[in-house]
Amino acid sequence: DAGVTQSPTHLIKTRGQQVTLRCSPKSGHDTVSWYQQALGQGPQFIFQYYEEEERQRGNFPDRFSGHQFPNYSSELNVNALLLGDSALYLCASRPPGGSPYEQYFGPGTRLTVT
Amino acid sequence: RKEVEQDPGPFNVPEGATVAFNCTYSNSASQSFFWYRQDCRKEPKLLMSVYSSGNEDGRFTAQLNRASQYISLLIRDSKLSDSATYLCVVPYNTDKLIFGTGTRLQVFP
Numbered sequence: 001d002a003g004v005t006q007s008p009t010h011l012i013k014t015r016g017q018q019v020t021l022r023c024s025p026k027s028g029h030d031t032v033s034w035y036q037q038a039l040g041q042g043p044q045f046i047f048q049y050y051e052e053e054e055r056q057r058g059n060f061p062d063r064f065s066g067h068q069f070p071n072y073s074s075e076l077n078v079n080a081l082l083l084g085d086s087a088l089y090l091c092a093s094r095p096p097g098g099s100p101y102e103q104y105f106g107p108g109t110r111l112t113v114t
Numbered sequence: 115r116k117e118v119e120q121d122p123g124p125f126n127v128p129e130g131a132t133v134a135f136n137c138t139y140s141n142s143a144s145q146s147f148f149w150y151r152q153d154c155r156k157e158p159k160l161l162m163s164v165y166s167s168g169n170e171d172g173r174f175t176a177q178l179n180r181a182s183q184y185i186s187l188l189i190r191d192s193k194l195s196d197s198a199t200y201l202c203v204v205p206y207n208t209d210k211l212i213f214g215t216g217t218r219l220q221v222f223p
Contacts, residue, residue, distance in 0.1 A: 033209055040122075042201050042213030043158065056210055090157055092211075100205040101148060105157040 002027065004106035006091050012112045013081050021076040021109045025093030031055075032074040033103065034066060035090040043090055049074050078111075086113045115140050120202050120214035127221055131192045135217045137202030138184045147185045148203040149176055152216065158201055162187070192221045 005024045013019050025032050031050045035043035045058040049068035068074045072093075078085055088110050092103045119138045127133045139147070146165050150158040162169055164185060168177040175188040189196055202214040 031209060033211075035211075035213075040215070042118075042215045043211075044213070045206075045210045048209050056207075058210070088155075094209065098208075100146060100208055100211060101160055101163045103209070103211065105159070107157050110155075 004029075004091055004093050004104050006089075006106040006109050008109060009107065010110045010112075012114060014114055015081055015083060017081050018077065018079045019081060019111060021078075021089050021091075021111070023074045023076070023091030023093075023106060025072050025074070025091075026095075026104050029093035029095050029098075029104070030072050031094050031096075031098075032068060032072065033092045033094075034074070034076045035092065035105075036060070037088040037090060037108070038084075039087070046076070081113045083113050086111060117141065117206075117212045118202055118204050118214040120217050122215055122217060124218040124220050127192055127219070129192055129194060129221055129223055131221075132188065132190045133192060133219060134186055134188045135200055135202075135219075136184055136186050137214055138182075139202075139204045139212075140183070141204065141206075142180075142183060144204050146205055147176075147178060148205075148211075149185075149187050150201040150203055150213075152199045152201055154198075158213075161200070189219075192219075194221050194223065197221045 033048040034046040037043040047057040088108045091106045149161045151161045152158040199216040
C-alpha cells in the first residue's frame, strides 16, 4: 500500500517564476492538505482540499493556489516566486471522516528559489 | 503569543539519559495534542497523541497540563536513534495542524 507520494523531490527555480508541485494521497484518503516548512521552522498550513474544493486556508497570499482532481490527487501552484518561498513543501492526506492524528505526510518537495 | 511554542534546543544528551521537552499552547479550547518526530530532511511522523492527562508508550511519556496550557514529552534511556527534531502539534480543527518550531535532540555515545 503506497503512502503519500509527492513529485518532484527537489526543484530549483528563479525569482518570478511559477512552480507546480504534485501530491498523490494515500490509498483510500480523500482529503489533502499542504504545508510549507521553512528551514528551522515547523510546518505551516497553506490550505486543504476536499471534494475538489479549497475548504480551509492558512495565512498565505493568493500567489499560492491549488487544485484537487477527481482521483483525489492535488497540485500546489506558486506564482511570482520569492526567495522566501524556498522551503520543504509537505502534502498530507487523511481518510474520510478521519481524525487529526490520521493525517499522513508525504516525503515533501524541496523548493529552492534563487 | 504564538499558538504553539517550543524551546528549539538543541538538547545534547548522552545515551541512557532522560530528557524532557515542553510545549505551551495558546488555545485553551484545544482538546487533543500530538508529538511528531521529524528526522533530518524527512517528513514528520506521528509519535504520540495526548487526549487526557497523559500517555505512555515504552520509553516515551507525554503529559498534559490544561491549567497551565503546556504539554511535555519525556524520553527515558535515550538511544542514538532518538536523535531527531520533536514537533509539538495542536490541531486547530480536524484538519489544520498547528506546529511548533520543533526541539532538536542529539544523543551522543
